[in-house]
Amino acid sequence: MKIGIVCYPTHGGSGVIASELALGLAKSGHEIHIVSYATPFRLGSFHQNVFIHEVEVASYPLFKYPPYALALATKLVEVAREYGLDLIHAHYAVPHAASAYLAKKMLRSHQLKTITTLHGTDITLVGNDKSFYQAVKFNIEESDGITAVSHYLQQRTLQEFNIDREIRVIHNFVDALRYSHTSNDCAKGHFAPQGEKVVMHASNFRSVKRVEDVVQIFAKIQERIPAKLLLVGEGPDRMLIQQRVTELKLSDQVVFLGEQDYMEELLSCADLFILPSEQESFGLVALEAQSFGIPVIGTNVGGLPEVVIHGETGFLLPIGEIEEMATKSLELLESPDLYASFQKNARERVLHCFDSQKMIPQYEAYYQEILEQRLA
């Protein structure tokens, strides 16, 4: 198949999934054309069968907001014509699904199919805003195929947008082979020279991630056992969190690592992962942690319970339950037998349910299904 993939190039789960899907499909022999405003960070080097097309937006004094959606649609038309695309797969509805729809109309094509994958905030935060709602609803109704990354997101979309069509659930995935302990594991001793427990959190440091809770949970953990906290990512709350760490006199135990392209090496030295989000349609990073057999302490919100099994691969608690999250963290870190069983469960769950080897063929099958509508 010749597939156009539209995604955000920045650090974030939707861009990661789009990039890993592109690589997996390319390996299976499909021709992949990535269309974005920059090269997605996971696709920086050369990959056979993967072609990158950057969207440029002209600036003009009249534009307060340069019309990216229009430039993207135009680029999609060019790429679809030049390479004879069979379908365009838009990751994150806003504005990618609208651009794909417009491109199809501009091409006046019944052959080219469009598929949109809903990732989370494109429905729960951005799409829900009244400035986008009607457009997002229209795009969900008009895409030839729609997928959601969790059952939670599927249901929420059907209800909030009053949708009367199938939304296929294809869960996010991880390359379980790459995301496992290997001889390239990071030197844990670098972060924890005295054998301290390593606690980790990674996010875009937005308020929805509640990074302050991570720091407070960690503060309680380190009162009982020697521990280090690794914080990965960048975002609007970073300064606030740094301030909080200083106030709590934790600067020697907390390491801010900034944005990281590849999580494998860092995850390989973590003992516990904390994701106390207010909202999470899936929580890809929790899945990546589990692939290393790292138990997850998180919130029982959104799609997280589809990823983390409470009492088996981690503990999920109500939003803001810092005390209980710290208690559960300590329970795991202080009992080797319990920890080992969670470790085993977490890894097995990933292998059985979320390995890219099993999930990428689900997208391939869905593409075929949608393309067969051309012949019907």
Ligand code: GMT
């Ligand atoms: O807006 C964001 O938080 C970023 C967004 C993204 O593009 O990565 O995250 C969403 O999509 C991820 C990939 O499917 C999911 O793993 C995240 O749970 C989801 N974020 C939220 O629902 C808050």
